[in-house]
Amino acid sequence: MFILHWRPPLTTCLTFRQLAISRFNLGRRITRSNTGRWLCMSSIANQSTLRLLSQAEAQRVDEALMSETIGYSLEQLMELAGLAVALAAARENPKRSQRIVAVCGPGNNGGDGLVAARHICILGYEHVFAIYPKPGSHPHFQRLVKQAMSHGVRFVDAAAYEQTICEADVLIDALFGFSFRADRPMRDPFATLIRLMNASPRATTVLAVDIPSGWDVERGPPEAMRPAERTASDPRSSTSGDQRAPASSLAVMANVWVSLTAPKRCAAFWQGRAHYLGGRFVPPALAKSMQLEPLPYTDSELIVRIDHLLPTSIPGHQQEASESR
Ligand SMILES: NC(=O)C1=CN([C@@H]2O[C@H](COP(=O)(O)OP(=O)(O)OC[C@H]3O[C@@H](n4cnc5c(N)ncnc54)[C@H](OP(=O)(O)O)[C@@H]3O)[C@@H](O)[C@H]2O)[C@H](O)CC1
Numbered sequence: 001m002f003i004l005h006w007r008p009p010l011t012t013c014l015t016f017r018q019l020a021i022s023r024f025n026l027g028r029r030i031t032r033s034n035t036g037r038w039l040c041m042s043s044i045a046n047q048s049t050l051r052l053l054s055q056a057e058a059q060r061v062d063e064a065l066m067s068e069t070i071g072y073s074l075e076q077l078m079e080l081a082g083l084a085v086a087l088a089a090a091r092e093n094p095k096r097s098q099r100i101v102a103v104c105g106p107g108n109n110g111g112d113g114l115v116a117a118r119h120i121c122i123l124g125y126e127h128v129f130a131i132y133p134k135p136g137s138h139p140h141f142q143r144l145v146k147q148a149m150s151h152g153v154r155f156v157d158a159a160a161y162e163q164t165i166c167e168a169d170v171l172i173d174a175l176f177g178f179s180f181r182a183d184r185p186m187r188d189p190f191a192t193l194i195r196l197m198n199a200s201p202r203a204t205t206v207l208a209v210d211i212p213s214g215w216d217v218e219r220g221p222p223e224a225m226r227p228a229e230r231t232a233s234d235p236r237s238s239t240s241g242d243q244r245a246p247a248s249s250l251a252v253m254a255n256v257w258v259s260l261t262a263p264k265r266c267a268a269f270w271q272g273r274a275h276y277l278g279g280r281f282v283p284p285a286l287a288k289s290m291q292l293e294p295l296p297y298t299d300s301e302l303i304v305r306i307d308h309l310l311p312t313s314i315p316g317h318q319q320e321a322s323e324s325r
């Protein structure tokens with residue numbers, strides 16, 4: 001197993017976690033450089049780590065949840081996912097006067113963001129905004145917008161995106177989840193929104209819904225945020241002979257993460273402030289068949305911190321990743 005450190009060139013060596021802390025706690029902006037590099041250190045895996053899902057496995061779990069056998073609807077899962085995100089946002093940011101902005105994408109990740117924004121209002125936050133530039137075509141997305149507005153979420157016009165993001169205390173990154181195609185360049189307006197989020201001067205929390213937008217579900221952050229040097233033994237290195245087009249170098253720099261259902265393989269790269277698991281709806285038989293047991297929830301909690309349960313390397317990653325594509 002490996003622990004990753006990012007070393008800024010020609011400056012004091014800080015871990016990525018320290019960078020996140022200084023970037024968000026001291027309110028200073030730190031820009032990652034393409035010349036930055038990751039250093040790998042060996043450590044021993046223990047058995048109490050959670051299993052990380054490949055993209056194909058995440059989609060399989062979703063399909064199973066919505067199969068004839070289990071019978072959930074997408075709308076139900078989205079509601080529970082969004083509720084979990086709202087609870088994590090509230091736990092990390094208890095002050096009700098904070099300005100919270102959900103930045104929502106065109107797919108179900110964006111739907112989770114709309115649900116979360118509504119629940120954040122229901123929890124008593126006074127200033128909740130949503131940015132939703134490309135609403136999904138399914139009627140449920142229209143219902144989610146109406147529900148959110150009824151509870152006080154303010155939808156922002158394109159002309160006010162920049163100012164709204166600039167004034168946010170908390171940003172909810174609900175642009176893309178596990179269906180993001182990291183081999184395609186990021187299109188606008190999403191690219192612009194991600195740049196604005198990363199440059200937001202006030203935001204002390206940037207919360208990624210399911211996956212930080214712009215990350216590859218399996219390979220993690222974009223190449224430009226990865227090491228210039230890799231060791232041959234790093235299972236997260238690009239597979240040799242990978243001919244995919246270079247992806248966008250853009251990704252949201254989140255410091256809080258809510259994985260839904262189960263963490264995905266890219267979670268091995270996480271070095272932020274807090275990582276939660278939400279979406280407490282996996283029936284025991286499915287959890288067993290997908291080797292997700294034991295689910296780490298306790299008592300009546302719908303979210304649970306999993307930072308200490310995350311493996312930092314993924315045995316057999318390369319082989320399974322290429323099989324799943
Ligand atoms: N199991 C659960 O706990 C639940 C998870 N949910 C959430 O659903 C997402 C996955 O949702 P999905 O609709 O499959 O996909 P995404 O929202 O991740 O993204 C799809 C849209 O993204 C566009 N896309 C893809 N790649 C790019 C790119 N490089 N640039 C720009 N846009 C991109 C894609 O566009 P297309 O043109 O390809 O159609 C889609 O519009 C999961 O992560 C959870 O957050 C559910 O709520 C259910 C419960």
Ligand SMILES: [K+]
Nearest residue numbers: 173176209211
């Ligand atoms: K996201």
